[in-house]
Amino acid sequence: MLFGIRPTFALRLVAAAATFAVAVGLGAAPASADEKVVRIGTEGAYPPFNEVDADGNLKGFDIDIAKALCEKMEVKCEFVAQDWDGIIPALQAKKYDAIVASMSITEERKKQVDFTDKYYNTPTQFIAAKGMDVGEATAADLAGKTLGAQSSTIQADMLEKVYTDSTVKLYGTVDELYADLSSGRVDAALVDKLVSDEWLKTEAGAGYEFVGPPMFEPKEILGEGVGIAVRKGDDELRLAFNAAIKAILEDGTYEKINAEYFPFSIY
CATH class of the missing domain: 3.40.190.10 (Periplasmic binding protein-like II)
Incomplete structure (x- = not known):
């Protein structure tokens, strides 16, 4: 089962899954043999989408969406704060596995990273x-x-x-x-x-x-809306995120998170 995603969403996307370590290119083994970890890079300076609270914890729409996606994928999210200017180079250097930081999908960025489907769009x-x-x-x-x-x-x-x-x-x-x-x-x-x-x-x-x-x-x-960026060629992780995005849109999770931040849909 791909990243824990139910077959309804995952099996229609890929025929078979490689092991998690190969798929996301983790530099270190997970905390346990059964635990899968996805490291998420975000800025932490872009409220209300991502910011750091008084206790030093990351919060915001991006963070809540990432947590919901990881829950659907049945993986553990680990967040890494990264200055915006270096956020793509740090992904390429495998400091983390994906960027969830209100990054717009543009042709220029597609030359450096691969994107999931959009998870919101604003003017x-x-x-x-x-x-x-x-x-x-x-x-x-x-x-x-x-x-x-x-x-x-x-x-x-x-x-x-x-x-x-x-x-x-x-x-x-x-x-x-x-x-x-x-x-x-x-x-x-x-x-x-x-x-x-x-x-x-x-x-x-x-x-x-x-x-x-x-x-x-x-x-x-x-651009074409805001998506999650992964390293070029990391189709396993990209498709798992796409399946999870579809799942939270269909089961009402996205709508619930949206309503906590905005009085209208930003999808």
Whole structure:
């Protein structure tokens, strides 16, 4: 039985399973002969999807989804916090087996990793100071402005490839981006709408608002939704995750987790 997934989901995907150690490329043996472990890399700095609480524990939508998937796969999840800029290289170096960190599925990233099916999708949008005239926030509207985004994200790619007449500043974390927006060093920030909606509700974000329309296009930059990344060629683990994603969508687990964070479906 593939990763503990019931035959209804797993056997239709693959004819036979290799051993777990070969499938996920673990660098060390599991804690016991029967226990299977999947190490999950995540950022821990992207609330409400992944963050570190006051006790130093990882929490958020990504974390809860990963735990639910591991439960369906009948494996133990071990989480590893990793800075965003190095999150793909660390996967390739086998620091962990998969990335569950709100990573958008893009053609550029597909050159480095393989993705599961999506497990959510949200739009990209600009935020700026209330009352600031940015029109429809097109490249022409924002020409000459200083624009910011978190580095190594689809938003950063969008600024660099589309907003070529603006000054682009990139940041290691979204919190650093918010800080420069608040200080006036950035005129507008291109962000994940759901993530920044939370910030706009805080005292620090009270003077800012979304500007321009939500963006899902162009897909070659903004991607096809958010998926789980695994090492190239790790089809065993990728298909096991796909089966588990389908299972939690069908049995109501996904809907329950979604409702804990958002008043509407983000799938």
